[in-house]
Amino acid sequence: MSYAHTVTVALPYEEAVQRTRELLTEQGFGVLSEINVRSTFEAKLGVESAQTLGDYVILGVCNPVLAQRALTAEPDMGLLLPCNVVVRRGPDATVTVVQAIDPQTMVQLSDSSAIQEVATDADTRLRSALKTLQAEARS
Template sequence: MTYTLATTVSLPWAEALERTREALAAQGFGILTEINVRSTFEAKLGPEAADAVGDYTILGACNPALAAEPEMGALLPCNVVVRRNKGADATTVEAIDPQTMVQLSDAAAVNEVADDAGTRLRKALASLGDATK
């Protein structure tokens, strides 16, 4: 089983990042956290490590209406990665597949939430493909 949903778009990294934020918002997700991995690598490991990782941001997306079990909060927010290697001509956007949560709970509500979140994340990623046309 793959644990991510992904798309690759022929947008510059900064534009892909902004459009990802917009696409998530259109599906009811807010961004709770944002981690600039490149900047973190540069600060902690130096510029060569930052160059090796490329442009890389992790967005912590959350849709509070989809909260099913309080314990599932340990798995949230849903991480969405926008990354582009140095010299690449495309940007990759990946989101955690909410179906991975289903494996951790027997609750029917978790399955319903994972289905809904997965549908919303797929729609957000699909809309990014539309942005390249």
Template sequence: MTYTLTTTVDLPWAEALDRTRDALSAQGFGILTEINVRSTFETKLGAEAADAVGDYVILGACNPALASRALAAEPELGALLPCNVVVRQGKDGGTTIIEAIDPQTMVQLSAAPAVKEVADDAGSRLRKALADLSKLTE
């Protein structure tokens, strides 16, 4: 099963991270959390672990209107929120990979029709954000 929506861009990691925030914002997502995995690994596990993962940030993206609809339909879905978006440096160092959780994952866990509607909307918005990022390097 594929559980992420993914694009690879020919942008330096820091620029791709900034542009990812902008693309998500344009689709109504705010960033609730930001986890710098490299920094955390360096602090907790040492430089070798940090270097192994490379530049890697997890953005906790949330569209409040969609989250409200999802929680109204099924309060337990809060365990799956916010939508995580990963921005990580490619192996070659010249590309950056952006991966977002596919909201259809929620649909597989819930039978509520309202959850499917929210997942469809969120998926469309995340796909648009990733498509906009891909256009930056065409």
């Protein structure tokens, strides 16, 4: 089982990040955290390390309604929240890669039917955002 949903889009990096944020918002997700991996590499490992990586951001996203359902069913599920969405573009790339964690990976750690329902709902929403991003980038 793959643990990520991935789309590749012919959009500039900044535009892909912005549009990903907007589409996630349309699906009820908010961005709780943002890790600019490139700038972290630059600060901690040097400019060369950052340039080798390219542009790379990790968005920690959460849908409050789904999070409430998951945490009510199993408080330990907080260890798996928020869901991560990555937007990245290598230094010589002509496309941008957008990836979202597959929420079904949570189900592998729980026997709860409530967690299955939450994971399915989150999965549908994340896939919809990625599918829309990919379709928009084609037009």
